Amino acid sequence: MKQVTVYTTTTCPYCTLLKNFLDERGIPFKEVNLHQHPEAVDYVIRSTGQMGVPQTEINGRWVIGFDPQRIMQLLQQ
Numbered sequence: 001m002k003q004v005t006v007y008t009t010t011t012c013p014y015c016t017l018l019k020n021f022l023d024e025r026g027i028p029f030k031e032v033n034l035h036q037h038p039e040a041v042d043y044v045i046r047s048t049g050q051m052g053v054p055q056t057e058i059n060g061r062w063v064i065g066f067d068p069q070r071i072m073q074l075l076q077q
Contacts, residue, residue, distance in 0.1 A: 002075055004029040007044050007055040010036075014066040015054040021068055027075065029056075 004022070006029050008015035022029050032040050034053065044055055048062050055065040058074040 001028075002059050004075075005032060005057045006030070006033055007032050007040065007053055007057070009034050009053050012053050018054045018056065018066045019070075021066075021071075056066075 003074070006015070006018060006022070006025060006032055008019070010033060019029075021033065034041050045051060047057070048055060048064060050064050052065065054066060056071060058071065061074055063070045063074065
């Protein structure tokens with residue numbers, strides 16, 4: 001089973017789209033809301049060099065933004 005972590009913020013509409021996409025497909029994920037867990041912001045920026053959300057980590061590999069095709073590709077590898 002792949003470990004999926006989605007980094008979000010409270011006001012991000014693409015974060016909601018991504019979470020709905022995963023839920024609709026029955027893909028379990030952990031959500032880390034960066035508003036509620038500001039200590040995780042440094043980890044995300046150091047890992048990806050990006051400040052935007054959503055960012056999804058799948059077994060150590062990153063997807064920036066809402067990119068369903070790339071997410072499914074990583075889940076199937």
